[in-house]
């Protein structure tokens with residue numbers, strides 16, 4: 005990827021915004037303005053653009069990006085935002101690893117993923133720009149708006165570094181605009197580290213032809229908790245950026261938008277998870293902080309008490325899980341929210357809930373693993389741990405959210421299944437959904453989403469705590485407080501009376517019934533619908549967050565005349581009936597996952613030792629079908645373009 | 659459902675719970691002479707004396723010989739994971755303050771694998787009675803040293819003798835902020851054991867009772883010097899602690915009047931070597947309970963959930979009627 009940067013091209017396309025600090029008198033400024041405006045700046049109408057704003061952390065690129073996305077969404081553009089997050093809280097300034105910011109993909113249509121390379125990047129210094137270049141995140145001829153204050157930096161090394169990157173970028177064919185952001189902001193604030201982001205927002209609003217009043221409203225909203233002075237200052241900076249871009253940049257885009265006919269809400273996946281918890285009627289969330297799951301609990305902590313419920317921060321994940329198990333046992337189904345390392349610690353508690361048939365919702369916002377792995381990066385590495393992670397045979401339900409909206413509804417569904425089947429339901433999300441924002445139709449609250457009040461009526465004489473239905477494995481649940489229902493729930497193998505099993509057949513019976521419940525649930529599931537034609541040459545199968553990128557790839561492939569379709573699995577355990585028949589309608593089947601799989605190109609790797617991606621492994625084992633896999637564990641949300649290339653390669657294989 | 663309901667109502671009117679109402683249909687399977695038997699009897703006696711409805715009583719345990727406890731109680735029992743009795747009990751109590759929660763845990767269960775939860779449970783101070791069955795050994799797994807095993811104990815994992823000094827559950831508990839009730843009992847003075855458990859039950863907050871428990875199977879004769887010589891037992895008496903019946907007082911003459919509000923002295927007493935202190939070491943009824951601090955002011959009715967959800971959605975909604983357009987471009 006970095007090669008792009010260093011490729012020599014003959015045309016140098018640098019367009020320096022002509023703002024030589026020495027010539028900033030009003031006359032030149034005025035002439036510049038008129039030049040830019042009067043030349044009837046050509047407005048380029050686009051279907052979509054990907055914009056990135058990056059800075060050192062603390063300089064507000066994130067806020068700028070989020071606001072930009074929010075304004076676009078309000079206009080009616082489809083948007084998807086992706087956070088660019090450094091691993092540390094206060095990484096050193098001007099460092100490549102410390103890059104913080106946001107990607108906003110905006111389009112005239114609905115957007116389901118972060119897309120491929122960025123079309124336009126605003127960078128507050130050349131180091132954060134390098135981060136994006138090295139990651140291959142900027143299009144070949146992409147537009148770069150770079151803060152130019154570093155060119156005259158007192159520190160010669162910085163000035164030199166700036167000059168070097170400027171030359172490399174220009175010669176590699178990027179369209180570089182050097183912007184005197186600092187200088188312009190200094191007219192309003194003594195320290196542009198605070199405020200430059202609003203100047204940048206103003207520029208972007210101008211470039212993308214956004215209504216400035218709407219931007220003002222957004223800024224007021226963002227700073228609503230601050231006092232008037234702060235708001236006014238930011239509004240001034242916004243307007244300044246807008247005016248400056250209008251006067252000095254030959255960039256003017258319009259991305260036609262259609263206002264939504266239904267009310268839409270814009271939020272990220274973790275907020276959607278938290279709201280789902282409220283909407284599901286669960287009353288207790290116990291958790292231990294872990295990236296990237298924590299923000300769901302932060303948000304929930306803010307609002308949960310308003311409905312009389314509790315977020316309990318336990319001393320560790322083992323306690324978080326067993327606390328939830330206790331709360332579920334004596335009340336309504338509880339939820340515990342975590343990420344990979346926490347899931348590992350919770351496994352014994354999950355097994356207890358399985359054994360005791362206590363409903364429980366476990367949310368795993370996956371990150372890169374194993375061990376501490378990549379805390380802020382996306383990976384779908386926990387599927388097998390979710391299905392089979394604990395010791396022994398512990399059947400549980402595993403579902404995955406495939407969009408922001410789905411994060412909300414998945415929790416409601418999980419709570420229902422957990423309580424109807426007295427089972428553990430694991431909901432898988434991941435870092436790419438956690439912080440991504442997307443509009444979706446505003447949910448209309450439905451009382452059916454809620455858990456009924458707990459049963460406190462006397463248990464009928466003769467009823468037994470595990471009165472397993474021989475066909476479905478289902479039994480009732482006696483809740484403390486119910487007269488006549490006293491029994492000792494135990495993690496030991498037990499019989500229908502919850503008495504410890506000493507007889508080998510009793511253990512076999514218990515396992516059988518707990519296992520049957522999965523089948524009973526499976527019978528209620530419908531086969532997933534395919535995206536694209538019902539048959540063809542290649543079926544791409546994915547699960548969870550990759551749905552949008554995969555479907556976009558399918559669109560591209562089909563536009564090229566290739567016979568490709570895709571399938572997204574929400575239920576990973578149990579899997580719906582009919583999947584095998586769908587797989588068989590395609591010549592080739594390949595999973596697309598954000599996790600590792602061995603490559604047959606590696607010398608030592610062959611069919612008999614290849615480690616498959618998680619879903620591929622599950623599908624192969626269940627359906628005896630030759631399912632190939634393509635995986636990427638770099639930690640970035642999958643890109644439609646990469647999927648297209650992988651699919652083409654697969655189609656070309658004989 | 660109708661039959662038991664009427665039966666229950668009848669029971670409410672004319673029945674008193676008796677001891678057998680708290681005994682499950684499973685006979686205890688502890689070894690003969692195991693101190694756990696006495697602890698079980700004391701708790702059943704308490705339930706009877708307090709007339710606790712069995713359906714409102716929950717006994718939570720971890721794993722170990724002692725953690726078999728809930729199987730032998732006619733109540734709601736929860737025999738969960740090794741070391742995790744306390745967080746389970748906390749989860750139960752949080753949403754169900756109406757339930758009477760007891761925790762039975764062993765020295766391995768509480769002070770080793772569950773040590774983190776123990777410290778934090780003291781801090782949460784939820785209203786429950788925690789009984790530490792301290793036999794100074796791992797019983798169920800057949801004699802390994804526990805954190806409370808005396809130095810030099812020859813066990814299956816310390817064949818040449820345990821190398822480390824034992825952890826003192828009393829001093830540790832007394833060192834945790836928010837501690838609100840600490841007592842020590844021994845299984846071989848049943849009357850005082852009962853008395854202390856009763857004090858613990860009546861304390862609002864987490865009451866931590868360490869019970870020195872004889873394990874004839876693996877620690878035979880371990881407590882003989884104290885069982886045989888009552889003068890080596892120091893009984894802590896106080897108007898705000900326990901008072902001794904005359905017959906007990908006559909046998910156990912080594913008594914100290916100890917005010918349970920005196921934390922400093924409690925720590926000194928807890929650190930005694932040679933003598934075993936028995937009684938209420940510390941009590942502070944002013945420490946708030948976590949479940950009270952977290953109690954929601956409003957019930958989560960469907961109406962409230964709808965309102966709050968809508969409030970949250972409002973903050974992030976784009977309404978179709980919003981009059982927003984892109985700037986006119988020509």
Ligand SMILES: Cc1ncc(C[n+]2csc(CCOP(=O)(O)OP(=O)(O)O)c2C)c(N)n1
Pocket residue numbers: 721722723724725740763764765766767768791793795796797798799804
């Ligand atoms: C996670 C886990 N580790 C280890 C064990 C094995 N185990 C069961 S009970 C026990 C120790 C019990 O000792 P203690 O808590 O003192 O109870 P006692 O049997 O002495 O009453 C151990 C190590 C287990 N059940 N679970």
Ligand code: SF4
Pocket residue numbers: 687688689691692693694723724793797798872873874875876
């Ligand atoms: S081994 Fe010890 S603790 Fe376990 S039941 Fe026997 S005597 Fe009691």
Ligand SMILES: [Mg+2]
Pocket residue numbers: 722764765766791792793794795796797804
């Ligand atoms: Mg023990």
